[in-house]
Structures are given as structure tokens and as C-alpha cells.
Amino acid sequence: MVGSSQWRSPLAVTPEAQALLDCLAPLALHDHWVIAQLGQSLDGRIATESGHSHYINGHESLVHLHRLRALADAVLVGAGTAAADNPQLTVRHVSGRHPTRVVLDPRGRVPSDMALFTRGDVATLHITGPDAAPAASHAEHCVLPLNARGQFDPAKVVELLSTRGLKRILVEGGGITISQFIEAQCADRLHLMVAPLLIGSGRPGLQMTPIETLESALRPTMRSFRCGDDTLFDVELRAF
Secondary structure (H helix, E strand, C coil), X not given: CCCCCCCCCCCCCCHHHHXXXXXXXXXXXXXXXXXXXXXXXXXXXXXXXXXXXXXXXXXXXXXXXXXXXXXXXXXXXXXXXXXHHCCCCCCCCCCCCCCEEEEEECCCCCCCCCHHHHCCCCCEEEEECCCCCCXXXXXXXXXXXXXXXXXXXXXXXXXXXXXXXXXXXXXXXCHHHHHHHHHCCCCCEEEEEEECCCCCCCEECCCCCCCCCHHHCCCCEEEEEEECCEEEEEEECCCC
């Protein structure tokens, strides 16, 4: 007879699977959220001085990112990330549907031959300011007003996407766009993926308005998870 200490149910949840459930279940259980995701080195760099960033984080972190995409209604990037990385923003490393791809391009500077604009089987929104022209026939062109700094108000972006039924939003990059959403208090969570890597120079991740003293610093609740060789910090910016 097998003792209870030796028996393991075939349906038992492994520690790795439990950690995944703990991290992603809150997102699966809610139908309205904005999650920002950023991968960086230990010293807070998301790319070298030349812009090289493939790949700071490991494969497991890439799989996690694709899980977030599969949960999201929309995945959003700024013009700088779209032009520099030429991302597909599709779900490939896990099973799931492709989210609507959203490009924030205030001045219409993203080239029309980017992968985001040439693949017509995935819905894409190209959001520009009033004076910018649409990029390509495969993307739907939307117009939003610009603020005094020539940027979009993140709350207006969220409102526009919500009116289209896109209520689960993944802000994938880059650092400036993510910083704008956090500073505007339009992000519910930040998934910060930190690689065991020191770059020493290069492009920083979060870039928000400078503060004078630490009393003004954000002190959110957070949890950490192992993700291969990387560490995922699940940062709660606002309660669901």
C-alpha cells in the first residue's frame, strides 16, 4: 500500500504552475484592466546605447509576455518602439488569440512598411494626432488630440479603446510610453521583468518626472516570481 506521503495526484499543482496561477489569475478574473510590461537589466536598462535589446530577458520571460498578449484585448506600443523594433505583437509562444494591435503615433512617423501595418489578418489601430496621415490600408486610422507636450493623454487612449470593446489593455513599450501611463495613473499593474545582466549604459526603462525627495516616490505593493533566470515583479499600481 502506498502511504499518503508517497502518493501524488496526477492533478496536483506543481509549485511552478501555482506561481503562474497566482500571477495571471487576477488578470483572467477581471474584464477591465491596463497592464504595463517592461523587460530590463539589473541596472534598469532596456537597450544599449545603439538601441540593441534582443534579448535582455530569457525565453521564459518571452513566453510570459505572450501569455499577457493572449489575455489582452489590445496590445499597445509607442511610435519609437514600433519604428525601432518592428514588432509583430501577435501570440506565438502560447495558445491564444491575437489581440488588437495599437500604435500610438502622434506625428505619424512610423513607416508604413512596418510589420504592424502590412499584416492584414490581425486587427490594427493606428492612432495619430490631427495633423498626421494614416500609415497603411491594413490599419484602421484613429485620431486623438495632443496635449501641450505633443503627446496623447493616456486616459483618452484608454477611453477610445474601451468604446471599441477593448477593455483589457497591455502596454508593451517602450519605456517612455509605459512611464506616461504610470504617471497618468492609467496603469493598474506593472509586470517588470529583471534579467541578471549589467549593461552599464544605454537606454533607461522608466523615465518619469523627477522628484525632489523620496517622500514623493511611489511605494506600490508587489510580489516577485521566478521566470527562468529572470525575476518578475508584479507591481500593483491600482487595485482592480
